[in-house]
Amino acid sequence: MGRKLLLEHINVPGINTLDVYRQKGGYRAVEKALKTLTPEEVVEEVKKSGLRGRGGAGFPTGMKWSFLAKPEGVERYLVCNADESEPGTFKDRYLMTYIPHALIEGMIVSSFALGAKTSFIYVRGEMMPQIRILEKAIAEAKAAGLLGKNILGSGYDLELYVQPGGGAYICGEETALLESLEGKRGNPRIKPPFPAIAGLYGCPTVVNNVESIAAVVPIINDGGDEYAKIGIGRSTGTKLISASGNLVKPGVYEIELGLPVEEFIYSDEYCGGIANGKRLKATVAGGSSVPILPANLTLKYANGEPRLMSYESLSEGGFATGTMLGSGGFIAFDEDQCIVRNTWNFARFYHHESCGQCSPCREGTGWMEKILHKLEHGHGTSADIDLLWDVQRKIEGNTICPLGDAAAWPVASAIRHFRDEFEWHVKEPVKSQSCNYGIANYAVPIEKKIEEVKQDNL
Amino acid sequence: MSDLVKVTIDGITVEVAPGTSILNAARQIGGDIVPPAMCYYSKLEGSGGKCRTCIVKVSKGSEKDPRPMPKLVASCRTAVMDGMEVQNITSPEVLEARSGVVEILLINHPLDCPVCDQAGECDLQNLSYEHGLQKTRYEFERRTFERIDIGDKIQLHMNRCILCYRCVFVADQITNKRVHGILNRGDHSEISTYIQTAVENDFSGNVIDVCPVGALTDKTFRFKNRVWFTKPVDAHRNCNHEKCNGKVTLWYKGEDVLRVTARKDQFGEVEEFICNECRFDKKATADWVIEHPTHISDTSVISSNHYDTFKPLPVIKENLALQEANKVELEKTAKF
Amino acid sequence: MLKVEEQQPVEFSSTLLSEADEIIKRYPKGKHKSALLPILHLVQAELGWTSVPAMDKVAEILNIEPIEVYEVASFYSMYFLQPKGKYVLEVCRTGPCCLVGAEKIMNHIEAKLGVKEGEVTKDGLFSWRGVECLAACGYGPVLQIGPEYTFYENLTPQSVDTLIDDLRKK
Numbered sequence: 001m002g003r004k005l006l007l008e009h010i011n012v013p014g015i016n017t018l019d020v021y022r023q024k025g026g027y028r029a030v031e032k033a034l035k036t037l038t039p040e041e042v043v044e045e046v047k048k049s050g051l052r053g054r055g056g057a058g059f060p061t062g063m064k065w066s067f068l069a070k071p072e073g074v075e076r077y078l079v080c081n082a083d084e085s086e087p088g089t090f091k092d093r094y095l096m097t098y099i100p101h102a103l104i105e106g107m108i109v110s111s112f113a114l115g116a117k118t119s120f121i122y123v124r125g126e127m128m129p130q131i132r133i134l135e136k137a138i139a140e141a142k143a144a145g146l147l148g149k150n151i152l153g154s155g156y157d158l159e160l161y162v163q164p165g166g167g168a169y170i171c172g173e174e175t176a177l178l179e180s181l182e183g184k185r186g187n188p189r190i191k192p193p194f195p196a197i198a199g200l201y202g203c204p205t206v207v208n209n210v211e212s213i214a215a216v217v218p219i220i221n222d223g224g225d226e227y228a229k230i231g232i233g234r235s236t237g238t239k240l241i242s243a244s245g246n247l248v249k250p251g252v253y254e255i256e257l258g259l260p261v262e263e264f265i266y267s268d269e270y271c272g273g274i275a276n277g278k279r280l281k282a283t284v285a286g287g288s289s290v291p292i293l294p295a296n297l298t299l300k301y302a303n304g305e306p307r308l309m310s311y312e313s314l315s316e317g318g319f320a321t322g323t324m325l326g327s328g329g330f331i332a333f334d335e336d337q338c339i340v341r342n343t344w345n346f347a348r349f350y351h352h353e354s355c356g357q358c359s360p361c362r363e364g365t366g367w368m369e370k371i372l373h374k375l376e377h378g379h380g381t382s383a384d385i386d387l388l389w390d391v392q393r394k395i396e397g398n399t400i401c402p403l404g405d406a407a408a409w410p411v412a413s414a415i416r417h418f419r420d421e422f423e424w425h426v427k428e429p430v431k432s433q434s435c436n437y438g439i440a441n442y443a444v445p446i447e448k449k450i451e452e453v454k455q456d457n458l
Numbered sequence: 459m460s461d462l463v464k465v466t467i468d469g470i471t472v473e474v475a476p477g478t479s480i481l482n483a484a485r486q487i488g489g490d491i492v493p494p495a496m497c498y499y500s501k502l503e504g505s506g507g508k509c510r511t512c513i514v515k516v517s518k519g520s521e522k523d524p525r526p527m528p529k530l531v532a533s534c535r536t537a538v539m540d541g542m543e544v545q546n547i548t549s550p551e552v553l554e555a556r557s558g559v560v561e562i563l564l565i566n567h568p569l570d571c572p573v574c575d576q577a578g579e580c581d582l583q584n585l586s587y588e589h590g591l592q593k594t595r596y597e598f599e600r601r602t603f604e605r606i607d608i609g610d611k612i613q614l615h616m617n618r619c620i621l622c623y624r625c626v627f628v629a630d631q632i633t634n635k636r637v638h639g640i641l642n643r644g645d646h647s648e649i650s651t652y653i654q655t656a657v658e659n660d661f662s663g664n665v666i667d668v669c670p671v672g673a674l675t676d677k678t679f680r681f682k683n684r685v686w687f688t689k690p691v692d693a694h695r696n697c698n699h700e701k702c703n704g705k706v707t708l709w710y711k712g713e714d715v716l717r718v719t720a721r722k723d724q725f726g727e728v729e730e731f732i733c734n735e736c737r738f739d740k741k742a743t744a745d746w747v748i749e750h751p752t753h754i755s756d757t758s759v760i761s762s763n764h765y766d767t768f769k770p771l772p773v774i775k776e777n778l779a780l781q782e783a784n785k786v787e788l789e790k791t792a793k794f
Numbered sequence: 795m796l797k798v799e800e801q802q803p804v805e806f807s808s809t810l811l812s813e814a815d816e817i818i819k820r821y822p823k824g825k826h827k828s829a830l831l832p833i834l835h836l837v838q839a840e841l842g843w844t845s846v847p848a849m850d851k852v853a854e855i856l857n858i859e860p861i862e863v864y865e866v867a868s869f870y871s872m873y874f875l876q877p878k879g880k881y882v883l884e885v886c887r888t889g890p891c892c893l894v895g896a897e898k899i900m901n902h903i904e905a906k907l908g909v910k911e912g913e914v915t916k917d918g919l920f921s922w923r924g925v926e927c928l929a930a931c932g933y934g935p936v937l938q939i940g941p942e943y944t945f946y947e948n949l950t951p952q953s954v955d956t957l958i959d960d961l962r963k964k
Contacts, residue, residue: 085926085927088931125831125943127929128942190506245893245931331893345892355643359509360558364562367596394559394561400508636862638861639864642868643868652868653798654798
């Protein structure tokens with residue numbers, strides 16, 4: 001059993017209420033931080049913990065905090081990014097639904113560390129039930145003197161509000177989120193300036209993912225050094241993984257970073273293997289934006305070493321043979337799934353969610369979707385596959401925000417690893433409409449120390 | 459911070475004020491190394507960053523931190539640092555990415571230049587000549603919108619729009635009330651009033667001048683003539699509008715003033731915004747004090763028949779035999 | 795398509811107006827535009843959609859130009875700019891849900907309700923549409939129904955039938 005820091009008490013009845021949460025040791029971190037630590041010391045603990053942003057980019061949280069500008073007489077803001085919309089990711093919903101006080105406690109400690117007097121939790125509008133849950137929990141906390149004026153007699157004041165989004169994936173990008181919070185269209189801002197200098201209402205702002213904020217609680221309770229002992233290398237601590245797709249037991253799992261991917265998929269403690277006795281064909285390891293990998297490269301590096309669930313291990317081999325941990329949205333595809341169809345589906349998603357501000361993303365995502373639709377429905381040519389490759393290359397890296405990259409990577413990786421399947425759709429336009437390409441050699445185990453792995457030069 | 463910073467663009471070094479964008483530093487150098495800009499407009503605060511045609515490569519971040527920037531950057535919104543080295547037309551990577559942007563800008567463009575009033579002075583047209591492909595690889599149906607009149611003087615032809623947001627900034631910053639904006643999301647985005655409202659404002663006509671394409675055109679000039687058949691002349695009048703100083707360009711065909719626009723600088727930006735009265739209502743020579751023919755760049759199609767004296771190629775200039783051989787042509791160009 | 799001139803003038807309830815006032819108080823002085831998205835949700839919950847007269851009224855409350863409201867309402871996918879059925883079934887149509895049968899569920903709903911995506915049933919009760927990822931991938935296929943956005947998880951054709959029948963009886 002791996003250690004559980006966030007979900008330890010998730011199954012305790014009534015843990016969503018303040019009383020039970022406190023009985024289980026909740027709000028200790030608030031007491032400790034506000035009564036015995038200075039804001040700088042809290043930041044220092046988070047730095048020591050090695051915690052990396054859990055929203056996808058994996059940027060060290062403590063470092064992000066230390067970049068926050070602190071000009072005299074200017075408000076500072078902490079905004080929690082609960083706009084969870086990355087396909088394959090549903091951990092924040094889980095956390096907020098069942099243990100909302102973990103987030104609120106984290107918000108209090110983090111706001112204290114950053115010197116914020118007003119903080120917002122920006123929750124995607126579709127999560128109206130979670131908004132209600134959080135509002136209720138905030139009211140409870142406020143009634144108990146954990147929010148509002150002079151929290152626990154420490155002299156620290158904090159107001160915490162929940163802000164609903166309006167339905168836009170792009171608002172998960174931190175500057176788009178801030179625009180949306182200001183009541184505008186969710187167009188990402190052009191950086192610099194970064195939010196740490198000019199964020200919400202032009203004031204210095206930190207935007208953190210729900211899970212990152214919640215992780216601050218055990219970090220303060222046990223100390224940054226203790227937290228850093230969990231995990232492997234620069235991937236410290238535990239991570240919530242949202243497992244979905246064709247698994248026996250999809251759901252949210254808290255893992256210690258460094259868990260072998262194979263164990264995560266197949267052990268009964270976690271996903272319990274592939275549903276209906278089928279074989280694994282491919283995975284998307286960190287939410288729809290990260291490169292898709294065939295089963296064999298999911299489990300092992302190109303050199304045959306086992307792959308682990310950590311930031312470094314999942315990206316081992318770069319984009320040629322690796323992927324990314326991203327937001328921890330782990331999607332498993334069984335042998336009967338069609339990669340072309342799924343790639344088209346993801347392309348449609350990014351097309352639908354592009355904000356339309358910069359040209360490569362606005363026009364390019366639609367173009368990719370149309371080409372993929374054509375290929376999937378048996379009207380494509382091999383030239384279309386090359387064109388698709390070219391279009392994604394023209395989007396990647398040339399856009400204002402990472403949505404362009406996020407749209408390009410799944411397409412690029414699908415062609416890189418599953419080109420055979422794309423070509424089969426071209427060669428067998430009729431057959432491909434009634435049956436799938438199947439697992440082919442995508443799950444053939446990689447032997448250790450194979451001198452060369454097939455790599456397209458694409 | 460009054461010290462100037464040094465930046466090198468395509469091997470040419472220039473000293474500029476701190477905080478200057480790469481694009482503006484390049485404009486201080488001038489010539490071919492100036493990146494094209496479809497959405498940035500120096501007179502409109504907050505503009506730029508969107509079209510991605512001005513992307514350049516920063517091969518050296520600064521003297522202090524010489525690391526190159528990991529991605530191509532929008533030169534209009536990236537400030538120079540002391541010691542920065544930038545590659546624009548010397549970088550094949552930039553040129554390739556830019557031609558990609560141009561291709562992408564054109565996939566949903568109607569390519570109706572033959573019937574577009576903007577043809578001849580269209581930034582997108584120029585850009586596609588320089589960077590575009592000869593043919594399109596986009597084989598799907600293009601996005602279309604209905605043409606709408608926003609007021610009796612301005613027509614919105616959304617099919618041609620590249621969503622540069624300049625007209626929105628004009629409405630926000632130059633006029634006193636904005637009734638049009640960007641609606642919808644992604645590639646369904648459109649410039650619209652949402653409800654049929656006329657854009658009525660003393661300065662609304664400026665949206666026509668800032669539009670880099672033929673999306674917003676002057677209805678009083680609609681289909682009157684091709685711009686390259688008209689002759690631009692700088693003129694002024696004593697305008698009563700407090701914010702307009704009445705300095706304009708008149709576009710003549712014969713003795714008729716077909717349209718009035720603000721004067722534009724070498725980068726295609728208006729020098730000073732003008733009011734609607736000057737633009738739409740003063741179309742008689744008697745309304746104006748004529749100054750001189752407008753200087754038009756000799757690479758522009760507008761100048762092809764007019765004004766600028768012919769500049770023979772150096773090879774002709776120095777060779778009497780060639781001058782003799784080209785006599786007829788040389789005489790033709792000397793006519794104006 | 796309901797044309798703008800056909801849209802009826804609206805009055806907001808006093809509850810809505812006082813809730814809106816409360817929301818506006820959250821933000822610093824002069825930053826009340828932040829209340830736009832939350833207030834639009836209130837409006838849609840009350841009226842079923844966000845009509846032009848309703849948006850104009852919101853603009854009035856927040857002292858901003860109407861176009862600023864139109865821009866925002868049309869950007870986000872949750873605000874309906876056209877009238878919809880009383881219950882809008884929003885089915886997740888993104889990758890992970892499709893791996894476990896979301897497309898089948900959508901076909902089933904279409905057949906059951908007898909209307910195409912985006913249309914309203916004759917009795918005015920139902921509309922349905924495919925929406926992008928609802929962040930419930932592990933419990934797919936899923937659908938949600940506003941205005942409280944109640945979730946229905948692990949859908950099967952049978953459970954969808956029961957759901958629709960129950961809503962009809964309400």
